[in-house]
Amino acid sequence: MSHYDFILAGGGSAGLNLAHALLRSPLRDRSLLIVDQDAKDTNDRTWCSWFTGPHPFEPLLHASWDRIRFSGGGYDAVLPLAPYRYAMLRGIDFYNYSRETFAASPHVTWLQGHIESVGDGNVGAQVTVDGRTFTADWAFDSRWDLHDYTSTTAVAAAGLCSARVGRYHYLQQHFLGWEIVVKTPCFDSQTATLFDLRTPQRDDTGWDGMRFMYILPFSERSALVEFTLFSARLLSQADYEAALRDYIRDVLGVGEFCITAKENGVIPMTDQPFPRRASRYVMRTGTRGGRVKASSGFAFFRTVQDSHAIARSLIAHGHPFDIPVPPRRYRLFDSMLLQILYRRGDLAERVFADLFSKNPLDRLLRFLDEEGSLWENLRLMATVPPLPFMSAWLRLKLFNRI
Numbered sequence: 001m002s003h004y005d006f007i008l009a010g011g012g013s014a015g016l017n018l019a020h021a022l023l024r025s026p027l028r029d030r031s032l033l034i035v036d037q038d039a040k041d042t043n044d045r046t047w048c049s050w051f052t053g054p055h056p057f058e059p060l061l062h063a064s065w066d067r068i069r070f071s072g073g074g075y076d077a078v079l080p081l082a083p084y085r086y087a088m089l090r091g092i093d094f095y096n097y098s099r100e101t102f103a104a105s106p107h108v109t110w111l112q113g114h115i116e117s118v119g120d121g122n123v124g125a126q127v128t129v130d131g132r133t134f135t136a137d138w139a140f141d142s143r144w145d146l147h148d149y150t151s152t153t154a155v156a157a158a159g160l161c162s163a164r165v166g167r168y169h170y171l172q173q174h175f176l177g178w179e180i181v182v183k184t185p186c187f188d189s190q191t192a193t194l195f196d197l198r199t200p201q202r203d204d205t206g207w208d209g210m211r212f213m214y215i216l217p218f219s220e221r222s223a224l225v226e227f228t229l230f231s232a233r234l235l236s237q238a239d240y241e242a243a244l245r246d247y248i249r250d251v252l253g254v255g256e257f258c259i260t261a262k263e264n265g266v267i268p269m270t271d272q273p274f275p276r277r278a279s280r281y282v283m284r285t286g287t288r289g290g291r292v293k294a295s296s297g298f299a300f301f302r303t304v305q306d307s308h309a310i311a312r313s314l315i316a317h318g319h320p321f322d323i324p325v326p327p328r329r330y331r332l333f334d335s336m337l338l339q340i341l342y343r344r345g346d347l348a349e350r351v352f353a354d355l356f357s358k359n360p361l362d363r364l365l366r367f368l369d370e371e372g373s374l375w376e377n378l379r380l381m382a383t384v385p386p387l388p389f390m391s392a393w394l395r396l397k398l399f400n401r402i
Contacts, residue, residue, distance in 0.1 A: 003135045004031040009118045010142035011036030014286025016098045021307035034110045043092035047300040050084045060093045065192040072197025073353025125281040142286035168272040169338035173297040176240035177226030179261040185220035210348035267297040271335040294334035326370040339392035358383035
């Protein structure tokens, strides 16, 4: 075939979630082409998220937890998550399940190749893959591209490490994680540690961004231990590894351990708006469509929700663009936090400690999911240090500056 009802340019989380949403809808008999340059045959990433009710891919979950731990700023607590759970979905499990599901559908084609262009054709969308042209009624583009960012020359020159370009923040969530096995049991297999700030917040260069450890235990003797940073610039590989070794030795008290797997990555944290409509017949999704939460880096469940909204729009209106838009106040909240992380990274530990210690956990999670009421949001914002957030608001709204 050269013409499809839908083409998904990108077979990562956004593309595959949208494909599953379409197959689970009345549009399941429409023709669908998924294109990605990778074979998707390795465990290249994991997706973790909190959620209520059953997970949309429940049988695939690698692990889940009913409690979380926060440690930092003088506050150390294990918090029950109910009615939420926190879970890990491995990339390879999602890819294999998707491949098996799509192979059973005669209407789905999965093509490996380099996407050269995505845009409008004479009628509908047009996608070029390794010199071959495919057309569709609608195309959905989830390929992450540095050139989507404002002032791309400056950003590219810095490797997306410039904290501010133009009027938007450009920070990064970057991490290195080791799955380790230890001889002596030291992990609580029922508790995921989202933030452990018992790691130096400054180094010998004077850098003072936010640094923390993130632990997902699989048993009392095995866990993913991840060194994560919210900052404008990356570290050297040796710096990430040294921080992990120091934490495992000095904080966890582990003398000997075996590394069974590694993961690393960089997630953009920006308040730059990303238009969803790339052209008349092309819609941006995933990171390219602004689905990454600017202040946390979480995206998987936002992508799941977005995919079902796209399917509903196609069914009800014949186009994908009638999707809900969250209240504008959440963009302001994200921008204020990014401003504090950029200018006053030394305050990050206190801000997060206040958020976790002075709010019911369900209120905080609804806030991060952009689902809380205005009254709930105001009550939550009243628990953080007022002066830094007031200063951030003045710079952003009154002076229109970063």
